[in-house]
Amino acid sequence: MSAPVRRTGGRSAAVLSAIRYAVEDLVRERGAEKVTIPMVAERAGVNPTSIYRRWGDAPAMLNDIATYRLDPDRSLPRTGDLRADLAAWAGEIVEHYRKPLNAAILRGGTPTAGERETDCLRNRRTEALQIVERAGAAHPLTADEVIDQLIAPIVYRAIFLPWTLDEDLAARLVDRLLPA
Numbered sequence: 001m002s003a004p005v006r007r008t009g010g011r012s013a014a015v016l017s018a019i020r021y022a023v024e025d026l027v028r029e030r031g032a033e034k035v036t037i038p039m040v041a042e043r044a045g046v047n048p049t050s051i052y053r054r055w056g057d058a059p060a061m062l063n064d065i066a067t068y069r070l071d072p073d074r075s076l077p078r079t080g081d082l083r084a085d086l087a088a089w090a091g092e093i094v095e096h097y098r099k100p101l102n103a104a105i106l107r108g109g110t111p112t113a114g115e116r117e118t119d120c121l122r123n124r125r126t127e128a129l130q131i132v133e134r135a136g137a138a139h140p141l142t143a144d145e146v147i148d149q150l151i152a153p154i155v156y157r158a159i160f161l162p163w164t165l166d167e168d169l170a171a172r173l174v175d176r177l178l179p180a
Contacts, residue, residue, distance in 0.1 A: 020065055
């Protein structure tokens with residue numbers, strides 16, 4: 001007897017999509033700090049226990065939605081130049097968090113920070129590692145150095161100083177990480 005085949009999509013994907021849209025709508029309407037699981041369940045047309053079972057609480061749910069909104073399936077820049085790849089990648093993240101909804105969802109998920117490595121951090125670390133590994137020995141950076149010196153300042157600004165996420169931020173941070 002063969003192992004059961006897992007369906008991709010289907011009811012589970014539809015439920016997750018409904019929850020994500022409900023979260024986004026409610027954050028727009030009320031702000032992340034006022035979003036509750038029962039509100040999301042009602043808006044999404046699902047049972048609250050389904051949401052509690054998956055996420056446990058609203059901040060964990062918001063953190064996961066923040067990760068979803070960054071679209072980990074998008075392709076990374078591949079210019080052949082480490083500086084250009086990092087600048088383009090960081091520029092995408094800055095542009096993402098310049099949108100008030102995306103920054104609000106990130107802020108709403110911050111209460112879960114430090115409890116465990118989040119999907120969001122894991123995805124950014126994986127992306128950083130891919131970019132650094134493509135550069136090879138010519139640029140001996142680690143993924144953690146990229147996270148600490150490039151991504152962390154962007155996330156800090158998105159949470160605490162969103163008005164400082166200007167178009168030149170990514171380039172300035174890359175220049176500090178890779179001095180000429």
